[in-house]
Each structure stands twice: as structure tokens, then as C-alpha cells.
Amino acid sequence: MFSKFIAFMGIATIAGCGTKDPPKHAHQHRFDDAAKWSQVFDDPKRDDWQKPAEVVTAMKILPGMTVADVGAGTGYYSRRIAERVGRSGRVLAVDIQPEMLKLLEREITRYGVSNVTPVLATPTELHLQPGSLDLAIMVDVYHELEYPHETLAEIVRALKPEGRVVFVEFRGGDARVPIKPLHTMTEQQVRTEAAGHPIEWVKTVRDLPWQHVIVFRKR
Numbered sequence: 091m092f093s094k095f096i097a098f099m100g101i102a103t104i105a106g107c108g109t110k111d112p113p114k115h116a117h118q119h120r121f122d123d124a125a126k127w128s129q130v131f132d133d134p135k136r137d138d139w140q141k142p143a144e145v146v147t148a149m150k151i152l153p154g155m156t157v158a159d160v161g162a163g164t165g166y167y168s169r170r171i172a173e174r175v176g177r178s179g180r181v182l183a184v185d186i187q188p189e190m191l192k193l194l195e196r197e198i199t200r201y202g203v204s205n206v207t208p209v210l211a212t213p214t215e216l217h218l219q220p221g222s223l224d225l226a227i228m229v230d231v232y233h234e235l236e237y238p239h240e241t242l243a244e245i246v247r248a249l250k251p252e253g254r255v256v257f258v259e260f261r262g263g264d265a266r267v268p269i270k271p272l273h274t275m276t277e278q279q280v281r282t283e284a285a286g287h288p289i290e291w292v293k294t295v296r297d298l299p300w301q302h303v304i305v306f307r308k309r
């Protein structure tokens with residue numbers, strides 16, 4: 091149950107909530123050793139607490155959608171979303187680590203997935219077309235961002251009208267979550283930071299073992 095994912099997650103902190111300055115998330119991980127991290131992200135025990143099928147269902151993905159998996163890592167979610175969007179849909183698997191995207195390509199080849207496109211981003215540019223996405227997701231990513239405000243602004247620009255952005259984070263303030271508190275986010279933190287963008291809160295799924303799924307829609 092207590093998987094490598096949890097054991098390896100280090101320290102991140104959230105700062106700047108409720109101030110005039112854009113929020114900063116200090117202590118980002120570097121994911122340079124992609125091979126090591128792939129064992130963490132693709133640890134089979136992860137499914138026990140991550141509940142990927144429930145999370146993807148909460149995302150309300152339909153065939154034909156264009157979805158960006160921002161901070162895709164090795165594609166743990168990209169592959170699952172690809173199944174839901176089907177042949178007429180597309181997943182843009184965005185990451186700043188070229189080595190991570192190489193592993194993602196290896197995995198999508200292994201699983202015979204043809205509708206996932208790897209996209210190499212930088213900490214300041216995601217390379218997503220404005221108004222092109224039905225949905226963007228960040229799973230265990232938002233708290234890691236070096237420029238959270240700017241990155242979220244770019245994601246929101248890339249959404250179609252009424253497009254949605256979904257945050258999946260370890261729940262802050264919940265003693266049952268076996269991860270360093272500084273590596274978690276409360277729903278309020280996410281909603282406070284999201285308030286600086288033209289998106290409105292839609293719903294929060296709170297019944298996963300350790301995480302919450304927080305959904306916003308573009309206004």
C-alpha cells in the first residue's frame with residue numbers, strides 16, 4: 091500500500107496565497123533521473139491509493155476530446171485518458187523533462203497507444219495552442235511548478251470556452267495522508283490561487299484515499 095511514489099516524494103511548499111504577488115511554490119523537485127522516477131510513477135502499487143479509474147471518471151472525459159496532461163511524467167494518466175478520448179480524440183502529454191518524454195514514448199509504444207503526442211515544454215512555456223483544449227489536467231504537478239501563476243494562465247489561455255482544468259493533489263491538512271505536509275495542498279489553497287484566473291470552481295472529489303480532485307471551468 092505504501093508505495094514508492096509516497097516514499098520518494100520530498101518536500102514542496104506553497105507560499106504567497108492571498109497576497110498580491112503571484113504565488114510561488116518553493117522547493118520544486120528536479121525529476122532529472124527519469125529512469126528512477128519512472129519506477130516511482132509506474133509502481134503497480136500506486137493504483138491502490140491513486141484509484142486512476144475513479145479519477146479519470148471524475149474528469150468526465152468524452153470521445154473526441156483534446157486533453158493536455160501537463161506534467162505527464164511517464165504517461166501514467168496520458169495512457170488512461172487516451173483510451174477515453176478514443177481514436178477521434180487526442181492527448182497532449184506535456185513535460186519539461188526530455189528524458190521523461192522518451193520514457194513516455196516507450197510506454198505508449200508498448201501499450202500500442204496512437205493518440206498521445208509528447209510535447210516538450212519549458213518552465214515558462216507549455217507550447218499549447220490558445221483555445222485548443224477541452225480539458226487540461228495536472229496530477230501531482232501544480233505544487234511542483236516553478237511559475238504556477240504563469241503556467242496556469244497559459245493553461246487557461248489554451249482552454250476552449252467552457253473548457254476545464256483539473257488539479258489532483260495530496261490533501262493538505264488531513265492527518266490520514268502519509269506524505270510530508272509541505273508536499274500537499276488544501277482545497278482552499280488551490281481555490282485561492284485559481285481565483286487569480288478567469289476560471290470558476292465546478293466541484294471537488296474528496297472521497298479518494300489521500301488526494302482530492304478539484305475541477306474548474308473557464309468563464
Ligand SMILES: C[S@@+](CC[C@H](N)C(=O)[O-])C[C@H]1O[C@@H](n2cnc3c(N)ncnc32)[C@H](O)[C@@H]1O
Nearest residue numbers: 121131161162163166185186187211213229230
Ligand atoms: C510528480 S510528477 C507527476 C507525473 C505524472 N503527472 C503522474 O501523475 O505520474 C511531476 C511532473 O511534472 C513535470 N513538470 C514540472 N514542472 C513542469 C512544468 N512547468 N511544465 C510541465 N511539466 C512540468 C516534471 O518533469 C514531472 O514529470
